[in-house]
Amino acid sequence: MVNDRYSRQVLFRPIGKQGQEKIQQKHVLILGCGALGTANAEALVRAGVGKLTIIDRDYVESSNLQRQQLFSEYDANERMPKAIAAQNRLREINSDVEVEAHVFDASANALSPLLHNVDLVIDATDNFDIRFVMNDLFQKHHIPWIYGSCVGSTGMSYTILPEQTPCLYCLLNAVPVSGATCDSVGIISPAVQMVVAHQTVEAMKLLVEDDAALRSKLVTFDLWNNYYQTIHVERAKKENCPSCGMEPSFPYLDYENQTKTEVLCGRETVQIRAGGVFDLDGLAKRFVNIGDMKSNPFLLSLEYQNYRLVFFRDGRTLIHGTNSIEKAKKIYYQLIG
Structure with a gap:
C-alpha cells in the first residue's frame, strides 16, 4: 500500500x-x-x-x-x-x-x-x-x-x-x-x-x-x-x-573454472577457500597461545607474526599483510595443516 x-x-x-x-x-x-x-x-x-x-x-x-x-x-x-x-x-x-x-x-x-x-x-x-x-x-x-x-x-x-x-x-x-x-x-x-x-x-x-x-x-x-x-x-x-x-x-x-585462492582488490590480502566449514570455538582453543585473538559469532581474527588472519565459518580465510598466494598458503598451512 x-x-x-x-x-x-x-x-x-x-x-x-x-x-x-x-x-x-x-x-x-x-x-x-x-x-x-x-x-x-x-x-x-x-x-x-x-x-x-x-x-x-x-x-x-x-x-x-x-x-x-x-x-x-x-x-x-x-x-x-x-x-x-x-x-x-x-x-x-x-x-x-x-x-x-x-x-x-x-x-x-x-x-x-x-x-x-x-x-x-x-x-x-x-x-x-x-x-x-x-x-x-x-x-x-x-x-x-x-x-x-x-x-x-x-x-x-x-x-x-x-x-x-x-x-x-x-x-x-x-x-x-x-x-x-x-x-x-x-x-x-x-x-x-x-x-x-x-x-x-x-x-x-x-x-x-x-x-x-x-x-x-x-x-x-x-x-x-x-x-x-x-x-x-x-x-x-x-x-x-x-x-x-x-x-x-x-x-x-x-x-574447474572458479577461483579457490585469490588476491583481493583494495589491500594486501589473500583469500583461501577450504572445503567444509570452520569450528571457530575449536580454532580459538587451538590458537590460544599463538597470538592476539578477537571473535564474534561470524568470524575469528588472529594476529600472527606480521599478519592478520580472519577465519569465517563458511571455510574461508583472509590473510592480511601479503599479496603473495604462495606466502599466504604457507602461513595458512602452518596454522591449519
Missing part, C-alpha cells in the same frame, strides 16, 4: 502509484556490500523495494569508512561482517522492507538456492572471477543484472538483459577494461556515487517495468578529468558466445 513516505517518488510520473506498488512487490539481490553495494542498498530500501537480499564475504575495516556508507566506526572496531552491519542499518532506515543478509563467498552453488523469485541483481563485486560466474548463472536463470565498477575517479555501468543484450563475456571482448585496482590507484567516493546513480536508476526502471526507458549503451566516465561517454555495444553480441549464444555452455559454472 502506498503511503506518504513515498509521495515524492509517486509524483514522478514515470513511477506513479502503480509503479510504486510494483517496486514494493519486487525482490532485488545485491552481490557485494562494499562501496557500490551499500549505496545501492540504501537507495533501494529508501525507495521501498519489497525485499532486498545482500551477500558479502568480508567484514568492515576502518579504510572502508571513506566511501562505504551504512557502516560506522563501531562496525569497524568490532570487525562486523559487512552484510550484517548493512542489514542492521537498513532495517533502521525502513522497517517495511524485508532485508536478508548472507555472509559467504559467492559461488554458483551458493548463489543458486537464493535466486528463487529474484527479479533483479545488482553487481557490486570487486573481481571478474565472480562476475563471470554471475554472468553465466543469470543468463541460465534469465535474470537481468546491472554491471558496475569503479576505481580512481573512473567508473562504468551497463544493464544486461538475458536473450536481449550482449552479456558480460561479449562485452569484455569488445570494450577494453582497465586493470587498475583500488589498491594500486585508490578511489574517490564521487566515482562510487556516479556508478550507483546509473545502477539505481536502471534498477528502478526495471522494477516499475518501464523497459522502453532502459539505457542500451555502456556508460563510462572519469570525473577528475571531466570525461563522460556512452558507447553503443549492440554489435558486441555474439551468436557463438558460450554464455549467451545460440548454444550456451555456461563455462564459468564449472567448478
Whole structure:
C-alpha cells in the first residue's frame, strides 16, 4: 500500500502509484556490500523495494569508512561482517522492507538456492572471477543484472538483459577494461556515487517495468578529468558466445573454472577457500597461545607474526599483510595443516 513516505517518488510520473506498488512487490539481490553495494542498498530500501537480499564475504575495516556508507566506526572496531552491519542499518532506515543478509563467498552453488523469485541483481563485486560466474548463472536463470565498477575517479555501468543484450563475456571482448585496482590507484567516493546513480536508476526502471526507458549503451566516465561517454555495444553480441549464444555452455559454472585462492582488490590480502566449514570455538582453543585473538559469532581474527588472519565459518580465510598466494598458503598451512 502506498503511503506518504513515498509521495515524492509517486509524483514522478514515470513511477506513479502503480509503479510504486510494483517496486514494493519486487525482490532485488545485491552481490557485494562494499562501496557500490551499500549505496545501492540504501537507495533501494529508501525507495521501498519489497525485499532486498545482500551477500558479502568480508567484514568492515576502518579504510572502508571513506566511501562505504551504512557502516560506522563501531562496525569497524568490532570487525562486523559487512552484510550484517548493512542489514542492521537498513532495517533502521525502513522497517517495511524485508532485508536478508548472507555472509559467504559467492559461488554458483551458493548463489543458486537464493535466486528463487529474484527479479533483479545488482553487481557490486570487486573481481571478474565472480562476475563471470554471475554472468553465466543469470543468463541460465534469465535474470537481468546491472554491471558496475569503479576505481580512481573512473567508473562504468551497463544493464544486461538475458536473450536481449550482449552479456558480460561479449562485452569484455569488445570494450577494453582497465586493470587498475583500488589498491594500486585508490578511489574517490564521487566515482562510487556516479556508478550507483546509473545502477539505481536502471534498477528502478526495471522494477516499475518501464523497459522502453532502459539505457542500451555502456556508460563510462572519469570525473577528475571531466570525461563522460556512452558507447553503443549492440554489435558486441555474439551468436557463438558460450554464455549467451545460440548454444550456451555456461563455462564459468564449472567448478574447474572458479577461483579457490585469490588476491583481493583494495589491500594486501589473500583469500583461501577450504572445503567444509570452520569450528571457530575449536580454532580459538587451538590458537590460544599463538597470538592476539578477537571473535564474534561470524568470524575469528588472529594476529600472527606480521599478519592478520580472519577465519569465517563458511571455510574461508583472509590473510592480511601479503599479496603473495604462495606466502599466504604457507602461513595458512602452518596454522591449519
